[in-house]
Amino acid sequence: MGATGSAHADHVIVCGLNDLGLSIVEQLDAAGVRAVVVDDHDAPGLRRRLERMGVTLVPESGRLPESLHDAGLGTALALITCHDRDLENLQICLVAADSAPRTRIVASISNVGLGEQLQDAFAQVRVRSVGDLAGPGFVEACVRSTVIHAFTLDAPADGAGAGEIFAVVDEEAPTEAPFRALYGDLTPVALRRAGERLAELCPPRDVVVAPGDRLVVMGRLAELRAGGLAVDDVHDARVFASFTADGRPSTAATPAISPVGAAAAAAGGTSVEAPAGLWSGLRAARLRRAGRVRLRRLRELAATVRAELDRPFRRALAVVTSVMVVSTIVLTLTYKDNNPAAPENFDALDALYLTVETMVTVGFGDYAFGAADPWLQAYGVCLMLFGALSVAVVYAFITNVIISRRLERSFGLGQASTVRKHVILCGLGSVGLATMEGLLRAGEQIVVIERDVKNRYLPVARERGVPVVVGDATVRSTLLEAGVAHAATIAAMTSDGHANLETVLSAREIRASAHRPRPGRRTRLTEGGRRLARRTDGTAGATGDVGGTAGLTGDAGGAGGEVAGSGARLRIVMRVFDATMADEVERRFGIHTARSATALAAPHFLAAAMGHEVISAFYVEGTPFLVARLTIRAGGGLVGPALAELATGTRVLAVARCQGSEGPQDEAPDTAGTTDTAGSSGTAGSSGAAGVAGAAGSADAGPGPTADYRPGRHTRLQAGDELLVVGPVTRIIGMVRRNQLAGHAPAQP
Numbered sequence: 001m002g003a004t005g006s007a008h009a010d011h012v013i014v015c016g017l018n019d020l021g022l023s024i025v026e027q028l029d030a031a032g033v034r035a036v037v038v039d040d041h042d043a044p045g046l047r048r049r050l051e052r053m054g055v056t057l058v059p060e061s062g063r064l065p066e067s068l069h070d071a072g073l074g075t076a077l078a079l080i081t082c083h084d085r086d087l088e089n090l091q092i093c094l095v096a097a098d099s100a101p102r103t104r105i106v107a108s109i110s111n112v113g114l115g116e117q118l119q120d121a122f123a124q125v126r127v128r129s130v131g132d133l134a135g136p137g138f139v140e141a142c143v144r145s146t147v148i149h150a151f152t153l154d155a156p157a158d159g160a161g162a163g164e165i166f167a168v169v170d171e172e173a174p175t176e177a178p179f180r181a182l183y184g185d186l187t188p189v190a191l192r193r194a195g196e197r198l199a200e201l202c203p204p205r206d207v208v209v210a211p212g213d214r215l216v217v218m219g220r221l222a223e224l225r226a227g228g229l230a231v232d233d234v235h236d237a238r239v240f241a242s243f244t245a246d247g248r249p250s251t252a253a254t255p256a257i258s259p260v261g262a263a264a265a266a267a268g269g270t271s272v273e274a275p276a277g278l279w280s281g282l283r284a285a286r287l288r289r290a291g292r293v294r295l296r297r298l299r300e301l302a303a304t305v306r307a308e309l310d311r312p313f314r315r316a317l318a319v320v321t322s323v324m325v326v327s328t329i330v331l332t333l334t335y336k337d338n339n340p341a342a343p344e345n346f347d348a349l350d351a352l353y354l355t356v357e358t359m360v361t362v363g364f365g366d367y368a369f370g371a372a373d374p375w376l377q378a379y380g381v382c383l384m385l386f387g388a389l390s391v392a393v394v395y396a397f398i399t400n401v402i403i404s405r406r407l408e409r410s411f412g413l414g415q416a417s418t419v420r421k422h423v424i425l426c427g428l429g430s431v432g433l434a435t436m437e438g439l440l441r442a443g444e445q446i447v448v449i450e451r452d453v454k455n456r457y458l459p460v461a462r463e464r465g466v467p468v469v470v471g472d473a474t475v476r477s478t479l480l481e482a483g484v485a486h487a488a489t490i491a492a493m494t495s496d497g498h499a500n501l502e503t504v505l506s507a508r509e510i511r512a513s514a515h516r517p518r519p520g521r522r523t524r525l526t527e528g529g530r531r532l533a534r535r536t537d538g539t540a541g542a543t544g545d546v547g548g549t550a551g552l553t554g555d556a557g558g559a560g561g562e563v564a565g566s567g568a569r570l571r572i573v574m575r576v577f578d579a580t581m582a583d584e585v586e587r588r589f590g591i592h593t594a595r596s597a598t599a600l601a602a603p604h605f606l607a608a609a610m611g612h613e614v615i616s617a618f619y620v621e622g623t624p625f626l627v628a629r630l631t632i633r634a635g636g637g638l639v640g641p642a643l644a645e646l647a648t649g650t651r652v653l654a655v656a657r658c659q660g661s662e663g664p665q666d667e668a669p670d671t672a673g674t675t676d677t678a679g680s681s682g683t684a685g686s687s688g689a690a691g692v693a694g695a696a697g698s699a700d701a702g703p704g705p706t707a708d709y710r711p712g713r714h715t716r717l718q719a720g721d722e723l724l725v726v727g728p729v730t731r732i733i734g735m736v737r738r739n740q741l742a743g744h745a746p747a748q749p
Contacts, residue, residue, distance in 0.1 A: 010034065010075070010077060011033070011034035011035060011036055011072060011075075011076055011077060012028055012033060012034070012035050012036070012076060012077050012078050012079070012080065012609055012610075013035075013036050013037075013038060013068070013071045013072070013073060013076050013078070013079040013080070014028075014035055014036070014037050014038070014079075014080050014082065015037075015038045015039065015062035015079065015080065015081040015082070015083065015089075015092050016039055016062075016081060016082040016083040016084075016088075016089075016108075017037055017039035017041060017043050017046050017047070017050075017057075018046075018082065018083070018084055019577050019578075019598045020082045020108065020130060020598040020601065020602060020605075021037065021039070021080075021082045022046055022049065022050075022598075023596070023598040023599055023602040024080060024082065024602045024605055024606060025037060025050065025053070025055055026053070027602055027603070027606060027729055027730055027733060028606065028733070029053050029055065030730035030733070030734075031730050031733035031734045031736075031737055032734060032737055033077075033610075033733065033737055035055050035056075036055070036056045036057075036058065036071045036072060036076075037050060037055055037056070037057045037058065038057075038058045038060065038061075038062040038067050038068065039057070039058075039059070039061075039062070040059055040060050040061045056071075058070050058071045062081060062083075062088075062092040062095070062096075063088070063091045063092055063095055064095070065095055065098075065099050068092075068095065068096055068099055068100075069099070073096060073099055073100045073103060074099075074100055074103075076100075076103055077104070077610065078103065078104040078105070078106060078608075078609035078610065079092075079096050079100075079103060079104070079105050079106070079609075080105075080106045080107075080605050080606075080609050081093060081096075081105070081106070081107050081108065082107075082108040082605065083108070086108075086109050086110055086111050086114060089107045089108055090107070090109070090114070090118065092107070093105055093107050093118060093122065093125055097122045097124065097125065101124065102124065103124065104124050104126065104608070104609060104611075105122070105124055105125045105126070106125075106126045106127075106128060106605050106608040106609050107125060107127050107128070108128060108129070108130060108605070109127045109128075109129060110129050110130070110131060110430050112129070115127035115129065126608040126609075128601065128604050128605055128608060129430070130430065130431065130597055130598065130601040131429070131430030131431045131433060131434040131597075132434055133600060133601040133604050133617070134431050134434065134595075134597035134598075134600040134601050135243075135431060135433075135434025135435045135437070135438050136240065136243040136434075136438055136616075137595055137597075137600045137617065137618055137619060138431065138434075138435040138438075138491060138493065138573060138575070138597075139240070139243075139435055139438035139439055139442060140240055140618065141491070141573045141593045141595055141619075142423050142435070142439060142444070142489045142491050142571070142573050143236060143239075143442055143444065144488065144489070144571055145232075145233055145236040146169055146170060146171070146229070146230070146233045146236075147167050147169055147229075147233050147236045147237045147240060148168050148169065148170050148216070148618070148619075148620075149167070149168040149240060149616065149618035150165060150166065150167040150168065150221070150236075150237040150238070150239075150240035150241040151165075151166055151240075151241055151615050151616035151627055152164065152165050152166075152241040152242075153165075153166070153615070164220060165220065165221040165237060165238065165241045166218060166219065166220055166221070166241075166627075166653070167218070167219065167220075167221050167224050167237040167240075167241075168189060168216060168217070168218045168618065168620070169216070169217055169218075169219075169224060169229065169233075170214065170215075170216055171214075171215045171216070171217055172211075172212070172213070172214055172215070173209035173210060173211055173212070173213040173214075173215055174211065175211060176208065176209070176210040176211065177208065177209065178205075178206055178207070178208050178209075179203070179204075179205050179206070179207050179208075179209055179215075180205045180206060182209065183215075183217055183227075184223075185219065185223065186217045186218065186219040186223065186224075186227075187205075187217060187218040187219060187651055187653060187726070188202070188203050188204075188205060188207070188215060188216075188217055189201070189202065189216040189217060189218050189620055189625070189651070189726065190202070190203070190215070190216040190620045190621045190623075191203045191207060191209065191213060191214070191215055191216075192213065192214045192621060193210075193212075193213050194210065194211075194212030194213055194214075195212075197587070198621075199214075199620075199621035201620070201621070201623060201649075201727075201728060202649060202650065202651050202727055202728075216620050216621070218653070218726065221234065221237055221238075221241075224237075236442070239441065239442045239443075242441070243438065312397070313394075313397045313401075316390065316393045316394050316397060317394055317397075319390050320359075320387075320390045320391060320394055323355075323359065323383075323386065323387055323390060324352070324355055324356065324359070327351075327358075327359075327383055327387075328348060328351045328352045328355050329351075330351075330379070331351035331354055331355060332347070332348045332351040334376065335351060335354070335372070335376070338372055338373040338375075338376045339369070339371055339372035339373070339376060340371050341368070341370075341371040341372075342367075342372075350367065353367070354367045355383070355387075358380060358383050358384050358387060359383065359384075359387025359388060359390070359391050360387070360388070360391055361384065361388050369381075419445050419447060419467065419483060419486075420445075420483070420486045421445070421486065421487070421488045422444070422445035422446060422447055422483065422486075422487050422488060422489075423439055423444050423445065423446050423447070423487065423488060423489040423490075423491060424446075424447050424448075424449060424479070424482045424483070424484060424487050424489070424490040424491065424507075425439070425446055425447070425448045425449070425491050425493060426448075426449045426473035426490065426491065426492045426493055426494060426500070426503050427449070427450065427473070427492065427493040427494030427495070427500075427575075428448055428450045428455055428457045428458065428461060428493075429457070429493065429494070429495055430457075431493055431575065431597045432448075432457075432493040432494075433457045433460060435491065435493060436448065436461065436464070436466065437464075440464060440466075446466050446467075447466070447467045447468075447469060447482045447483060447487075448461050448466055448467070448468045448469070449468075449469045449471060449473040449478060449479075449482050450468060450469075450470060451470070451471060451472050451473070453470050469481050469482045473492065473494070473499070473503045474499055474502045474503050474506060475506075476506060476510060479503075479506060479507055479510055480510065484507050484510050484511060484570070485510065485511065485514045487570060488569075488570070488571060489570070489571040489572075489573060490503070490504060490507045490570060490571070490572055490573070491573040491574075491575075492504050492573070492574045492575060493575045494575070497575070497576050497577045497578065497581060500574050500575055500576070501574065501585065501589075504572045504574050504591060505589065507570065507572070508570065508572060511570040571593070572591050572593060573593045573595065574591055574593065574594045574595070575594075575595055575596070575597060576594045576595065576596050577596065577598070578596075581594075582594040582595075582596065582622060583622070586622060592622070594622070595619060596624075599624045599729075600617050600618075600619075600624060601617075602729070603617045603624065603626045603729050603732070603733075604617065606733060607628065610733070610736055610737075611736075612628050612629070612630040612736045612739075613628060613629045613630070614626060614627070614628055615627040615628060615629060615724070617729070623728055624728070624729045625726060625727065625728060625729065626726070626727065626728070626729045626732040627653075627724070627725070627726045628724075628725055628726075628732050628736070629722060629723065629724050629725075630722070630723055630725070630735075630736055630739060631720065631721070631722050631723075632717050632718060632719055632720060632721045632722075632723065632739060633719060633739055633740065634719035634720075635719075636719075636738065636739040636740060637738035637739060637740075638717050638723075638735070638738060638739045639717060639718060639719055640716065640717070641716065641717070642713065642714050642715060642716050643713050643714075643715050643716075643717075644713035644714065646735075649727055649728065649731040649734075650725045650726065650727030650728075650731050650732060650735055651725065651726050651727060652723055652724070652725050653724040653725065653726055654723075654724040655715060655717070655721055655722070655723055655724075656721065656722040656723075656724075657718070657720075657721050
């Protein structure tokens with residue numbers, strides 16, 4: 001039994017010892033925040049991991065008030081309940097809200113309606129859904145794009161402007177030079193040297209890069225667009241940014257926009273006149289997409305005809321056609337000479353008419369065999385019997401096709417063989433459903449593989465018109481039925497990590513055997529499962545050195561396990577449940593898009609518990625990153641030191657100061673403004689449009705925070721300042737913890 005509440009002051013209570021709960025505890029422990037776990041389920045392996053971390057465990061149900069009291073609910077910073085069942089989390093919320101009405105409570109609720117009602121009933125309760133939070137990360141992994149992540153800062157309160165869009169882009173260094181000289185004001189997020197497996201996170205901007213080095217850079221969409229980011233990638237960035245922090249679509253940045261809206265968004269989210277080049281680029285991209293849609297529909301029609309006209313159907317149709325041709329020829333040559341009742345002008349068209357009339361047993365009395373010679377009458381009898389039988393068989397096949405197609409459409413089955421360059425989504429749970437919705441929003445074609453025919457989310461897929469293959473995704477025949485030979489991406493999203501691994505390995509084997517390498521039109525370099533495309537002249541993809549910013553590659557060299565061959569690559573995305581397994585999968589099998597739903601969702605739970613705001617969470621080089629916004633507290637550990645002295649291992653993208661606050665200005669505005677251990681700094685662009693707290697307007701918009709997108713290394717933070725920071729999850733949490741007061745009281749809702 002755990003100790004009493006007084007022994008656990010200033011801690012976080014976690015109810016539920018599952019993958020999500022353990023991920024939350026590990027991140028709290030890495031950030032130096034004490035955690036107390038309350039759980040009565042028998043999980044010896046997870047309990048031993050808690051013991052190694054020195055985390056206190058109360059082995060009782062969180063639904064008992066006594067258990068929460070023993071865990072120190074009265075003096076806790078917050079309580080997080082993350083059991084797998086919504087009902088159990090609801091019960092814990094009710095007990096905790098009654099026992100400690102001033103303690104913040106964060107609950108994992110997958111039912112949207114239940115979560116909204118729970119938040120309305122209790123002011124201190126914050127509801128989060130793992131599926132909604134993790135879904136956008138898997139969508140970004142499935143879409144083949146240079147942009148690996150994007151997010152939107154809040155639009156201004158008065159509604160003027162669309163908010164500031166930031167994008168994270170994977171790039172290959174074009175030449176040897178300092179990062180600052182190549183990329184100007186863009187922010188380095190990760191650097192992986194050529195030939196090395198591990199990457200340096202949040203490197204300084206003075207670092208020297210060389211050809212072959214992979215860089216992950218962050219910047220405002222306008223700067224990336226000016227640096228040569230392709231129009232299609234700009235579209236992808238807007239799609240990714242259209243998801244809010246909770247994973248649901250946002251109206252702040254919708255992908256379906258007019259050219260004027262696209263130009264305004266690409267220029268930083270405000271209303272500007274679209275450049276001629278951007279107009280033509282957007283128009284060309286729109287025409288390309290329309291052409292792809294028409295071509296896809298023609299392919300679907302041809303594939304449908306081929307699929308429905310199977311061999312028995314084709315044979316029956318051939319027999320009927322042969323009988324009609326032979327009978328038409330016979331009657332044309334013999335009917336008039338061997339039948340006294342035949343008209344003088346009886347020709348081939350009349351013979352065809354008589355043949356069809358006889359085969360379908362329709363007698364109109366205009367032509368008959370009654371007055372014909374005996375052998376012609378016998379021929380007419382045979383034609384009636386054989387013709388009626390063969391036509392009936394064809395009718396039966398046609399009826400079967402109609403009924404089966406209607407049933408397939410009713411149950412959302414079939415149609416998988418008609419799609420090309422699609423995403424195969426294996427597993428339709430809460431995370432899989434959120435991923436499916438996001439992919440549909442991104443305009444991707446999807447085929448779902450689900451082994452449970454009674455899955456509660458199948459009606460949703462049916463309503464969206466998504467083809468569903470019912471079967472085991474680890475079986476070769478199921479993958480072939482889902483069209484793995486023609487797919488662009490396969491995403492294994494089931495709740496079984498080993499089944500996911502078996503699925504992606506089987507799909508990779510099928511694809512490798514189906515596509516043999518041919519002399520390529522382009523030079524392909526593959527490293528660790530990644531495809532790095534370059535033109536044959538050795539230069540990087542689309543470049544354009546505008547405003548001191550090096551051009552970004554137009555080809556998706558992003559992180560992803562991909563199988564190359566015959567000009568088609570299978571992108572592999574895999575859901576894992578353990579960080580160690582993700583490392584092993586990367587090292588042993590070269591699959592670099594292994595994602596953990598709990599790792600993506602856990603930061604949002606921690607943010608709700610500790611009081612800071614999460615803008616977004618994403619993966620960089622296998623490490624979960626976080627973009628957070630926090631307000632500097634008076635008396636906290638972030639007040640006073642310069643950015644270069646903080647050494648928190650994060651990067652400060654912007655600092656917003658309220659009007660009237662005074663502080664030292666940057667002695668070197670051109671110098672980086674980061675809080676990494678090297679003491680160098682980083683920015684997210686030039687001074688400009690949007691405040692960190694959403695003040696994205698003109699300078700005369702009135703009182704409010706003003707954003708500094710060039711915070712120098714000598715910038716000193718003051719109470720009330722707002723920071724926009726990016727970095728590994730544990731470093732962000734440590735920075736938030738440092739911002740807390742020395743004698744921090746329980747968190748207030």
